[in-house]
Amino acid sequence: MRAVVYRGVNDLRLETVPVPRIGANELLVKVAVCGVCPTDIKKIQHGTVPPPRIFGHETAGTIVKIGSGNSELRTPNSELRIGDRVALHHHVPCLKCHFCRHASFAQCETYKRTGITAGFEPAGGGYAEFVRVMPFVLPGVVKIPAKNSFAEGAMLEPVNTILKAVRRLNLLPGDAVLVAGQGPIGLMFTKILQLRGIRVLATDLLESRLKLAKKFGAKWVLNASSSGRESAQNSGGKSQSRLTSAATIPTLDCAVIAVPSDDAVTQALQLVRGGGQVLLFAHTKREAGSWKLEAGVPNSQLPTPNFQLDLSTICLDEKDLIGSYSSDFTLQAEVARLVFSRRLDVRPLITHHFPLEQTAAAVALASRPTEDSLKIVVEP
Numbered sequence: 001m002r003a004v005v006y007r008g009v010n011d012l013r014l015e016t017v018p019v020p021r022i023g024a025n026e027l028l029v030k031v032a033v034c035g036v037c038p039t040d041i042k043k044i045q046h047g048t049v050p051p052p053r054i055f056g057h058e059t060a061g062t063i064v065k066i067g068s069g070n071s072e073l074r075t076p077n078s079e080l081r082i083g084d085r086v087a088l089h090h091h092v093p094c095l096k097c098h099f100c101r102h103a104s105f106a107q108c109e110t111y112k113r114t115g116i117t118a119g120f121e122p123a124g125g126g127y128a129e130f131v132r133v134m135p136f137v138l139p140g141v142v143k144i145p146a147k148n149s150f151a152e153g154a155m156l157e158p159v160n161t162i163l164k165a166v167r168r169l170n171l172l173p174g175d176a177v178l179v180a181g182q183g184p185i186g187l188m189f190t191k192i193l194q195l196r197g198i199r200v201l202a203t204d205l206l207e208s209r210l211k212l213a214k215k216f217g218a219k220w221v222l223n224a225s226s227s228g229r230e231s232a233q234n235s236g237g238k239s240q241s242r243l244t245s246a247a248t249i250p251t252l253d254c255a256v257i258a259v260p261s262d263d264a265v266t267q268a269l270q271l272v273r274g275g276g277q278v279l280l281f282a283h284t285k286r287e288a289g290s291w292k293l294e295a296g297v298p299n300s301q302l303p304t305p306n307f308q309l310d311l312s313t314i315c316l317d318e319k320d321l322i323g324s325y326s327s328d329f330t331l332q333a334e335v336a337r338l339v340f341s342r343r344l345d346v347r348p349l350i351t352h353h354f355p356l357e358q359t360a361a362a363v364a365l366a367s368r369p370t371e372d373s374l375k376i377v378v379e380p
């Protein structure tokens, strides 16, 4: 079969590899759609994991084979048959360990294993024609209703990560929340918050995205560059008061930072009310050196982190700085209802479809969004 193999930093190659062999209680799924996810882009561009691997984990497709020659397979959540259209989940927690009992699923040892592969070290495998689904991730397989597309199925995983994050926020209907960044993730935050009666202030640098944010339920939109464009030019491209200079900023109860910008965090911490929350969603790249104590290197020689925080903001003003990463498996049924009912309609978010052989171009576009690009998918 054809697969796009990661061979090193920024080196994705279309290769011919064997169709994965499956064992008892496993599935072979023909991939229809796989979303391009920022976490994979980070691995491809920064080489944070050793090659070779086949990435792609936002996968939907059709079951073409069930282990031991069976024609159906019972899982804790459903009965799967050959021909079923399904959305896959590559990480599933054990739900029993110390971490899981504290709902810290992303720290669970079972969760950290990747249960879907197209070959090599399991890494999702969605950038290939077929994937093998291992038994421990079967509880994460969700059937796609006939009226919904494969692409909608492939969005369950990112939507899950957003719903998990929203549940960390201490919100009441009518509250005002800043969502910084209106890419596909930010737009879905905007919609999910609006569905909960939250008034959303959406910011982005691209006008096209702010227009869409309105359609996704934002009450206010603000171009994060325009209000401070002159001062941005005066201060060498950096504006400290882009948001504060706008007239209509409501009192903010929370801020969701869906862009990997430290300035946005600093501003958000100033803007939220006492007792409010700032949630980090896009700060997934570790600062090389600043958090890692390297053997033999004195502390004074390590690079200083570029983010400064007055800790009294947390103590005196009781503002919470929190993070959320990855998905919460227990929310999967709610996520499926939200997407498949189209209360959260993800279809307008999927702007580009690439064939498998153009996966490298898909990754390049996803990493440098344009006015008209949002979610990008590969269709093997």
Ligand SMILES: [Zn+2]
Pocket (backbone or CB within 6 Å): 037, 038, 039, 057, 058, 157, 158
């Ligand atoms: Zn993802």
Ligand SMILES: [Zn+2]
Pocket (backbone or CB within 6 Å): 093, 094, 095, 096, 097, 098, 099, 100, 108, 109, 110, 111
């Ligand atoms: Zn666990």
